[in-house]
Amino acid sequence: MFNNLNSTTVRLYLLIRTIFDCIVALIGIILTLPVLIIFSLLIKLESRGPIFYTQERVGLEGKRFYIIKLRSMYINAELNGAQWASENDPRITKIGLFIRKTRIDELPQLINILKGDMSLIGPRPERPIFTKKFNNEIPGFVNRLAVKPGVTGWAQVNGGYNITPKEKLELDINYINNLSWRLDIYILFKTVKVVLTGDGAR
Incomplete structure (x- = not known):
């Protein structure tokens, strides 16, 4: 389906981008460390539970990994089973609402980039249960797994949480x-706009 992925030019681009991702992630962790420390303290002060939240996701070619985020919900938020966050979701804490709106909760995913699980830009990784569900409903949904998932991406800056799986x-x-x-540079600029305006956040 993706003949372009086999071209020498795209293969070289993906190799260089992997190196670029790691450099940016390392610099990003250093620069955002004060922000992470401040919000880690605020999360701990507001509600009981861990500061970080890990969740299984599906990555490149179906490989599973655990995404790392700052916790934005109360613990035991999914006692009734896996579910997508909704607008005005009562499971989200006050601090959680802010860090989700500004995407600060995504900053720990820089560690996922260093581990090789993610890229800076790419399709947003879904949970296994939703990947299977959506692929049954929309044949070909798993084709998104042809490249590494990203912290931000074309879909995220063009609707975020508010668009349908299709x-x-x-x-x-x-x-x-x-x-x-x-295209990557354009997505990065649009990401900055999304972060500043909070568009598409839940």
């Missing part, structure tokens, strides 16, 4: 078919 698939496939530094 729309997400279409946007992610469009991104994979048009991989380029130019």
Whole structure:
């Protein structure tokens, strides 16, 4: 389906981008450490439970890994089973609402990049249960797994949480078919806008 992924140019681009991702992630961790410390303390002061939250996700070619985030919900938020966050979700703490809106809760995923599980830009990784569900409902949903998942991506900056799985698939496939530094830079600029405005957050 993705003939472009086999081209020498795209393979070289993905190799260089992996190196670029690691450099940016390392610098990002150093620069955002004060922010992480401050919000870690606020999370701990507001509600009981761990500061960080890990959750199994599906990555490149179906490989499973644990994504790392700052905890934005009360503990035992999924006693009734896995579910997507909704607008005005009562499970989200006050601090959690802010860090989700500003995407600060995503900062620990820089560690996922250093571990090789994620890239700075790519399709948003879904949980195994939702990946299977969406692929049954929308054949081809797993084609998003042709590249590493990203902290941000084309689908995230064009709707975020507010788009349907089908729309997400279409946007992610469009991104994979048009991989380029130019598109990545454009996504990064749009990401900054999303962070500043809080668009698409839940």
